[in-house]
Amino acid sequence: MVDATFSDSIRTIVGAENLLADEPLAAHTTFRIGGPAQWLVRPRTEYEVAAVCAACRQAGVPLRILGAGSNVLAPDEGLPGVTLQLTDNFATVDVLPGGLVRAGAGATNAAVAEAAWEAGLAGYEFASGIPGTIGGAAIMNAGAYEGQFSDVTVSVRCLVPASTAATGGMGAAERVEQCETAAECTGVGGPAEGEKQGEGLVVVDVPASEAAWGYRTSRMMHEGWVVLGATLQLRPDSPAAIRARMDDLARRRAEKQPLEVPSAGSTFKRPEGYFAGKLIQDAGCQGLCVGDAQVSTKHAGFVVNIGNATAADVLALIAEVQRRVREASGVSLAPEVRLWQ
Ligand SMILES: NC(=O)C1=CN([C@@H]2O[C@H](COP(=O)(O)OP(=O)(O)OC[C@H]3O[C@@H](n4cnc5c(N)ncnc54)[C@H](OP(=O)(O)O)[C@@H]3O)[C@@H](O)[C@H]2O)C=CC1
Ligand SMILES: C=C(O[C@H]1[C@H](O)[C@@H](CO)O[C@H](OP(=O)(O)OP(=O)(O)OC[C@H]2O[C@@H](n3ccc(=O)[nH]c3=O)[C@H](O)[C@@H]2O)[C@@H]1NC(C)=O)C(=O)O
Structure with a gap:
């Protein structure tokens, strides 16, 4: 199926205003990284979600799901096919x-x-x-x-x-x-x-x-x-007690994590028996940069975007951190961030 016919069918399902062509994913990810999504689609109902999924499968068009984009690294060259955004609707x-x-x-x-x-x-x-x-x-x-x-x-x-x-x-x-x-x-x-x-x-x-x-x-x-x-x-429970716990966690998070800089949260999973941040710090990686991707100086478990980092920068930094940590401690770090290809 040619692209125009396919996108017409999606437009019929979700309405023209809910199909964005070549939409930069950097605008929809907390890393602020990512090239254009061929079609960013925002269904309004469960029925529309099902219809878009079915249309993608029928046409062999790749499909990705995007929430708040807080745990993904989107590729610099963008994503072919449909990126289904399930947020406001x-x-x-x-x-x-x-x-x-x-x-x-x-x-x-x-x-x-x-x-x-x-x-x-x-x-x-x-x-x-x-x-x-x-x-x-x-x-x-x-x-x-x-x-x-x-x-x-x-x-x-x-x-x-x-x-x-x-x-x-x-x-x-x-x-x-x-x-x-x-x-x-x-x-x-x-x-x-x-x-x-x-x-x-x-x-x-x-x-x-x-x-x-x-x-x-x-x-x-x-x-x-x-x-x-x-x-x-x-x-x-009492709202006051709930609020106090939420405020306490917010304080602890802001104190330890680099919330003021774009990132996708913890870059790596916790390896069993270890903390990723400690291993990375002990391997001397804090502050390590590839381009504008940096191992946070505040919390080594976070790769942060200190300017105009690309996905390629982040991937190269992840590989270098994995190499150094393996060399220093023998532990293999697995990414927690979803690396979209
Ligand atoms: N503990 C912490 O401080 C943090 C935790 N996180 C974790 O990451 C999560 C990220 O949430 P969010 O930013 O909304 O997700 P994202 O937009 O980052 O999407 C992450 C992945 O989840 C899948 N996904 C998202 N929404 C749906 C859905 N409705 N149905 C099916 N798959 C979906 C996608 O899978 P696919 O690629 O297969 O399409 C995508 O790769 C948080 O809820 C949390 O678990 C993130 C940051 C910090
Ligand atoms: C941020 C995320 O989730 C976070 C979650 O917010 C926090 C709080 O519960 O606990 C996890 O972080 P974490 O394992 O880094 O926990 P932290 O409490 O910050 O650190 C663990 C230990 O490592 C040490 N640490 C941390 C960072 C650092 O640079 N150096 C260091 O030595 C800390 O001192 C602490 O003793 C989740 N990450 C994972 C991979 O499980 C996320 O999922 O994206």
Whole structure:
């Protein structure tokens, strides 16, 4: 399918104002790095998400999901295909009876923590300073200060192949919607592994017990499901106590982390039994630069963009840090930041 025909079909689904061609990803990532996305697409409803995904699969067009862009390194040459941005149109936060909070994939962790505080619900304070969305938090099992997303989550609303919903161990997952229009959600080409040709995508509330969360990983990540939202179970507490905990964590974060400079948070995962920042500091890498990418002098676990760093600069710096740390300590550092190719 030629590009113009494909982009016309996406424009028909989401409306012209929600399809941006050649949109610089640097404007949508906290690293402030990244060339143009061929098509940045902002669906307005779950149905539109499903329709765009189906259209991409049918046409063999690559698809990426972007939340707040706080944990990605986007390539300098840009990204071909569709970058699906789930932010403002999926940013609702609803406080439900029984301490439940239901948030859209595009709601920021900060917005969810604020809503919980206002409702006198505790448990999400740990995430109040994590600069991402609920979608990113579910995929990565976001964690900070001894808390992690999996601790408080009841279910994750996802777009999954119909066969997975039917037989893939969804347990008591509610099958809430089926997208059946041939041109939009079914009859998609290139079935995923284990998926029957021509089947559709369905929206399912995946129970936490089926989410296979680990340290910065999840079933949603491994299976490539789009996260549409999540429901959290929080507990009653006084708003003053909740606010005090959020303020304390914000202070600790600002004191230790280089929040004033663009970055994508921790560059590397914590290797078992070690702290990445300490290993990097001990290997003498603090302040090390490639171009305008620098190992932060405030927290060695962060690569920061001190001017006009490129993705190539960051990748070269990551490789050099990995080499020096391996040489100094024998430990291999694995990137936590998603390196988009
Ligand atoms: N502890 C901390 O202080 C920090 C933690 N982080 C972590 O990174 C997360 C980043 O969130 P955010 O900035 O919104 O994410 P990003 O926009 O940075 O996207 C990160 C990755 O998550 C996937 N993704 C994002 N949203 C969705 C979705 N709705 N459905 C499916 N996949 C999705 C994408 O996968 P794909 O590439 O496969 O398309 C993408 O590569 C945070 O929630 C947190 O876990 C980040 C910074 C600091
Ligand atoms: C920033 C992120 O998450 C952060 C999260 O905010 C904080 C707070 O809970 O704990 C993790 O950082 P971290 O492992 O660097 O934790 P910190 O408490 O800052 O540091 C751990 C230890 O390393 C030492 N340290 C840190 C930095 C440094 O330059 N030198 C050093 O010696 C600290 O003194 C401390 O003893 C998460 N990172 C990972 C990879 O797990 C992110 O995911 O992007």
